[in-house]
Amino acid sequence: MxxxxxxxxxxxxxxxxxxxxxxxxxxxxxxxxxxxxxxxxxxxxxxxxxxxxxxxxxxxLRELGATVLAWLLGLIAVAEYARLVRLGRGERAVLVLGALLLPPPALLKAVDLADPFGLRALALLTVACVLPALLSGDTARGGERAARTAFGMLWIPVALTGLVVxxxxxxxxxxxxxxxxxxxxxxxxxxxxxxxxxxxxxxxxxxxxxxxxxxxxxxxxxxxxxxxxxxxxxxxxxxxxxxxxxxxxxxxxxxxxxxxxxxxxxxxxxxxxxxxxxxxxxxxxxxxxxx
Structure with missing residues (x-):
């Protein structure tokens, strides 16, 4: 650090x-x-x-202010992103969850996001991102939905953790x-x-x-x-x-x-x-x- x-x-x-x-x-x-x-x-x-x-x-305001700022930016940005790439409610919910849970310093330490490329963090995020498409059985856009959600998680909530760490x-x-x-x-x-x-x-x-x-x-x-x-x-x-x-x-x-x-x-x-x-x-x- x-x-x-x-x-x-x-x-x-x-x-x-x-x-x-x-x-x-x-x-x-x-x-x-x-x-x-x-x-x-x-x-x-x-x-x-x-x-x-x-x-x-x-x-x-240091960590507290940075966390609140990351929450605010994350919630608005993931809503705009989901609309642009036509994601469904399940994917939007996952991105909103990521925007809320990733910024707090305690959770960052818990999932080793002090290293933003940690394998454990990437594994957890990947599983969460592919679940909506898998559970819906979408054979037409399932892969696209999962990929867009995973990318959105990395581009917005994970990136905004930088404001904290x-x-x-x-x-x-x-x-x-x-x-x-x-x-x-x-x-x-x-x-x-x-x-x-x-x-x-x-x-x-x-x-x-x-x-x-x-x-x-x-x-x-x-x-x-x-x-x-x-x-x-x-x-x-x-x-x-x-x-x-x-x-x-x-x-x-x-x-x-x-x-x-x-x-x-x-x-x-x-x-x-x-x-x-x-x-x-x-x-x-x-x-x-x-x-």
Whole structure:
């Protein structure tokens, strides 16, 4: 377990996040009316301001706050995911159970999730995920249902345990992921205009994501980790990979479902998965290199 506690990170992160949000809010407020994206940027800024307050406030309470935050995010995210991939009530119940039971520190220790790739934890999760399809005798979509449920368990509830077990590193990863999103947007908008490799799409899954955006995301991750006093090359590479792949993964699931957003309730983003998709994979990659 890393000894970088939230209490060490918090005094470094709060003024940086407040300053960035303040500067961004002022910039958005000053945009002229003719800018087509003004309304959308204002909506996104409002969502980020609320999200920053919730995340920083919850993680400041250490294990208790992190557990409650993981519960809240997990319950909403698994509901959106189950709807996107058309899972039934049984699979939804399993995912909800995982979202509720996995975050508490006592249970994490009980099933050895301090190592997120522990064989016992994976075995228990796999059995729970395949039961609904097995018990229903589904010969048409049974394998697909079981696979989608197992993946959803790993992608959402297991990933969110990182908010608890990573301690102060979790706050650093959250800040770095947020900065990566801003950096990717700026990089895609500005650096891609230089042409060449920077303007090329990263993947057919999301033509709007360019290599310029990846470069911007890399700078954002570095700035976020440095602001939290947690920068190492290994953690930077892990979080950057998680952010980039997590963004593409979320896009892939939405494209397969034939929708633009995972929901409609979150201003400027759509659904919770649109906001935290990169964070989920970033938490997993951070656990892989930090625990």
């Amino acid at each position: 890393n000894d970088l506690y939230t209490s060490d990170v918090l005094p470094r992160v709060v003024p940086v996040v407040a300053g960035v949000l303040g500067a961004a809010g002022l910039a958005v407020a000053c945009l002229p009316a003719r800018i087509a994206m003004r309304r959308e940027l204002r909506r996104r800024w409002l969502t980020w301001a609320v999200a920053a307050t919730v995340f920083v406030g919850a993680l400041a 990573l301690e102060g590193i979790a706050l650093a990863v959250v800040v770095a992921t947020a900065f990566a999103g801003a950096g990717a947007w700026c990089g895609g908008l500005l650096l891609s205009r230089l042409g060449g490799t920077l303007a090329r799409p990263l993947s057919p899954l999301s033509p709007g994501r360019t290599w310029g955006g990846v470069l911007g995301a890399g700078m954002g991750v570095a700035a976020g980790l440095e602001a939290a006093g947690a920068f190492t090359v290994t953690l930077w590479a892990a979080v950057l990979a998680g952010c980039v792949l997590g963004d593409l993964l979320t896009a892939m699931i939405k494209r397969e479902a034939g929708v633009k957003s995972a929901g409609t309730w979150l201003p400027g983003f759509g659904g919770l998965l649109d906001l935290i998709g990169p964070l989920l994979l970033a938490l997993l990659t951070a656990m892989a290199v930090s625990l």
